[in-house]
Amino acid sequence: MSKPRFEYEYHKEGDFIIGGLISAHVYSQYTARFAFGSGGITSPPGDYVCEELDFEEYKNILVMILAINKINKDPNLLPNITLGYHIFDTCNDPINILGYATKILSGEKNAHNYYCKEHGEMAGFIGNSEFYSNNALAQLLSLYRYTQITYRVTDTSLKDGNIYPTLFHMTPDDRVRLKAVIKLLQHFGWNWVGIIISEDGSGDEESQELNKMMREHGICIDYIIQLKRKTINDFRTSGIITKSKAKVIIVCGTSITHFYHFVFHLHSFAENITFIFPPSWIKLTDLYYLKYTSLNYSFIFVWPREQKLNLDVYTKGVTFSSCLNDPLLEDIWVLWFQCLSPNPHKNFYFPKAYQCTGVRDVSTLLASHTTHPSFIYTAVYVLAHALHRMFMKKNKSEQNGFQHRLHKYVRNVHYTDPDDGEIFFNERREIPTDLILQSWISFTNGRPSYKTIATIQSPDYVPEQFPNVSDPVFWKKGKVPVSRCSDPCLPGSRKKFGSSIHKCCNECAQCPEGEMSSISDSENCMKCPEDEWPNKKQDRCVPRVVEFLSYTDDPIVAVFSAASILSFLLTGLILRIFIHYQDTPIVKANNRNLSYLLLVSIMLSFLCVFLFLGHPVDVTCMLRVTSFGVIFSVAVSSLLAKSIMVCIAFKATKPGSPWRKWMGAKLPNSIICVFSLVQVQICVTWLSISPPFQDRDTHSYQGKIIIQCNEGSVIGFYSVLGYMGLLAAVSFIIAFLARTLPDSFNEAKYITFSMLVFCSVWIAMIPAYLSTRGKYMVAVEVFAIMASSSGLLGCIFFPKCYIILFRPDLNTKTFIR
Known part of the structure; x- marks a missing residue:
């Protein structure tokens, strides 16, 4: 390959030389360039040229020269020492950069490992901004331990201090x-x-x-x-x-x-x-x-904008003849002002040029291009400060062959610049920027x-x-562009993995029931907190509907309340009638005290309904089942006592019957007390071991929180109901056997019907109770209590009230006898 036709070199002698390898042309063309002239296509064979001038890199050359000149005029930095420079335009060619580096080091381009210079010693190099050129230069200079500073290379492969111990960077990687x-x-x-x-x-x-x-x-x-x-x-x-x-x-x-x-x-x-x-x-x-x-x-x-550097001294008021001393500035004139060059080869590559005269202000042209931070300016000062620190030491031995030790001083450079602030190298050998x-x-x-x-x-x-x-x-x-392989998954859905070979290309799947996603492209759907539930779109959580038999929201509560109060008042009215007619035969028959007790129990059972309505709390949960269990036990025990007394009364009518001694109030009172106390004991045991409590059921219904009573001990709950059913069954059997006894006011047949209604209601309640949840389960319990209480009231007391109020002729001793 032949030598480049155009070589761009800047050189100034000094006590110490700073090498500059800068790519002011950004492309090397190794093939012939064709030009169209009057004689057709012509080309100088076997040559190559640097093309496409980079104005920014040309300004970096001027900045480097400016920095060195300012340092030489500074009495406080490198006093009595003059810096020089040797700068080449490398055309971004690794072959060029190695050749020029060899020439700077030795004085001759092909004199490897020889030093042919008469004046000035090499201090270090400032490398250009292209990766491959810097890579080639770094491998060469690391062998000779010469310091190299790159001013705009960010590739991480050049940041390994073990491979490139003398390479420093002005910018982070x-x-x-x-x-x-x-x-x-x-x-x-x-x-x-x-x-x-x-x-x-x-x-x-x-x-x-x-x-x-x-x-x-x-x-x-x-x-x-x-x-x-x-x-x-x-x-x-x-x-x-x-x-x-x-x-x-x-x-x-x-x-x-x-x-x-x-x-x-x-x-x-x-x-x-x-x-x-x-x-x-x-x-x-x-x-x-x-x-x-x-x-x-x-x-x-x-990067942050560069500090203002006055380059007018190099570019303002330049004539074409004066710019011929600057090869790159000559290219600018030929390229932008289309002026003929004294070099015929340049005119070949710029065929439209003409003869120019006069003064042109090049500074305006350069100022029109975007400026970079003046990293190369700082790089020159870093080398100057490292040299200053080394040569201000009294140890002369370190100054001999200083080039191979200068990188240690560069590594420890630390100073403050009025424009750039604090300058130092971090652990990655770069200046934080x-x-x-x-x-x-x-x-x-x-x-x-x-x-x-x-x-x-x-x-x-x-x-x-x-x-x-x-x-x-x-x-x-x-609007913001969309750069995605597939459409985003909207809130309420999630990415469906495995639907495509590429993980960024996916389908969307709706969130499972009970889960939600509030952001686009969610990879997983999430469950809401216990007191919340996804909305219909499943893109956010909303408070769950709290469900219980509410006085304000459920009409059935008003029905139950009205029915309970009316039944309570009706039972109280019947009690008053019985008290008013307490001396009549029909009230005295079958122990009127038991009738009073039974009516009071039925009244309390109707009031017991209110324990099941409204927002349940721990107290109402403990009272609701135990209260109606004890009350119904008293009522059923009263009916059992009535049934037993009917049987004893019939047997006691025979002369000399031993059953006469059982007549009176002592036996029925004892029956009521004994059988009621058993239920009380069951309830006390239940409340002592595992009492009912308020519970929040979040699993039975989606989107709802059921406020209910947890029975605590299931055994305790069914023991109360089971014992009550046992009393009802015994009372039914006794009353059924005594229903045909000849007595005008024989209550056994009424007790039989009342117990039949009572047992039917509670037997039907069990499957309904087990098959429902929430407020409907409570409604079944309330209905069972009211139905069974009304059955007792209607079957036993309505016939007697009819006789008392509408057939007083039947309420006489004559009719009884």
């Missing part, structure tokens, strides 16, 4: 930015994205790290495209992008050469694409001179404008949310 990218994707729910990598491979490591982080956070990559010449105009590449559901593209790498052409080809179908650019791509703003508005409303990470996320907002006929979204503070602070981006001004068409 990509990890902090990639964390911010992940947070940004999560914030907008973008889980299906594309990746574009620079043609020089500088984004390979970055894309791999990004892919790893995305997998950890459930984000997927649809495609990865490397920008090469053959892929730019490839219709398959265009088809991949246009057909993909990924509307967000993350750009990795540092070289933007082919992206210019890619944007030109992409312009027609990229209106719905949102790009996320790394900091080095800030130079894309130059595309707006070509009105490439398809990049509007994209995101870009940028904030990173700013901006929205790239521009207009068709204007310079691009930016809006700051968030600041990522070095080294590891990444914001969890980005609240400033909800405004429609940040988005194409005024």
